[in-house]
Amino acid sequence: MTAAAFERMNHARAILQRFASAGRPAGAKPPSVAALQQSPVGWPVARDDLVTQIDARLRGTSMPRQLATSYCGPAAFLYCILKDRPDIYVSYAVALWETGHYTFRTGVGHVEVESADRTKASLAAITGRRRGKEQISDLDWMTMAALSASTRPLSALRRGAGPDDVGLSITYPWVLKQWFQAGGSRPQVDSMGLGALKSGLFMFANLMRFWRSHWLVIQIDSSLVTTGAPNTFEQRHWVVVNPNFQPRVRREGQGPWIAMGDIMPDFWKVPQEQAVRAMEGAHLADWPMELSLVTWGKEDFRARMTRLGDIPARFYGGYAFPHFR
Structure with missing residues (x-):
């Protein structure tokens, strides 16, 4: 951990400690403590419960996890914020609970x-209808649903979030980019465009060149990690490339594993008559690959599809965002 990262983590813990202590002031009587456990703006989650959930995030024992909701976009963004700027992550969650609003603002x-x-009302409804079953956490619903509902493309749709808002909760590429820019990170590479078409293997490999110094946030067909056939409309899924495991391939299925970003020259190693279609990478399709993603609350979710040829039908595009400062 760098000195800057250590300082930010200490700042995050200090913010959380102040928030926790405010709920149990010295000498306070039980009625006062009970009142301080309640959100001033009506979130149906006790202060102490929120403290416990945030603390688990800071200790690394839990990660943003959308479960059955459509908040894969917010989960990806908040994972990156949590890792780079835990102080901002804690400030965001605390501000929502205390005041009901928060502004991500940079230059x-x-x-x-x-x-x-x-x-807020939907959080109580989720808890009530799924008792005994795994469900999205209070912290994740607060931070993800509020972010998603507040930034929907049309103002008429920004009236709050509900557990069944599958279509309304979709994160469009330009919205995700807006979140990162609000956090201070403008994409250095953008292969998404409007996200209407698939981007291809060449663009995927090019993005992997930035793995070490950037957050790689990509939109895939979920069959890349779960197997099965792709579905253009129902399985789009935002994920983060695991910052702790470099994507790699085995050239021609032989020899040592190499960084996926290092195969760019191989696209052009085709006969002259095939040069026009070299970027499709058909001659690389059988090369084995290993790809680890951050998704569904796990930092090392290995892609079940293991050939470069599995990428083109399952990759819509992505961004290389510099790390948050």
Whole structure:
């Protein structure tokens, strides 16, 4: 951990400690403590419960996890924020609970997040209808649902989030980019465009060149990690390339593993008559690959599809975002 990262983590823990202590002031009587456990803006989660969940994030024992919701986009963004700027992550969660709003603001953008009444009421509804079953955590619903609902493309749709808002909760590429820019990170590489078409193997490999110094946030067909056939409309899924495991391939299926970003020259090693289609990478399709992703609350979710040829039908594009400062 760098000195800057150590300082940010200490700052995050200090923010959380102040928040926790405010709920149990010295000498306070039980009625006062009970009142301080309640969110001033109506979030149906006790202060102490939120402290426990945030603390687990800072200790690394839990990660943003959307479960059955459509919040893979917010989960990806908040994972990157948590890793680079835990102090901002804690400030965001605490501010939502205390005041109902938070603004991500830097010199390259800003995003205002509000806690709509419907979003808060839906948290209680989720808990009530899924008792005994695994469900999205209070912390994740607060931070993900509020972010998603506050930044929907049309203002008429920003009336809060509900557990069944599958279509409304989709994160469009330009919205995800807006979040990162509000956090101070403008993409150095953008192969998404509007996200209407697949980007291909060449663009995927090119993005992997930035693995060491950037957050690689990509939109895939979920069959890349779960197997099965791709589905253009129902299985789009935002993930982060695991920052602790470099994507790699085995050239022609032989020899040592090499960084996936190092295969760019191999695209052009084709006969002259095939040069026009070299970027499709058909001659690389059988090369084995290893790809680890951050998704569904896990930092090392290995792609079940293990050949470069599995990428083109399952990769819509992505971004290389510099790390948050």
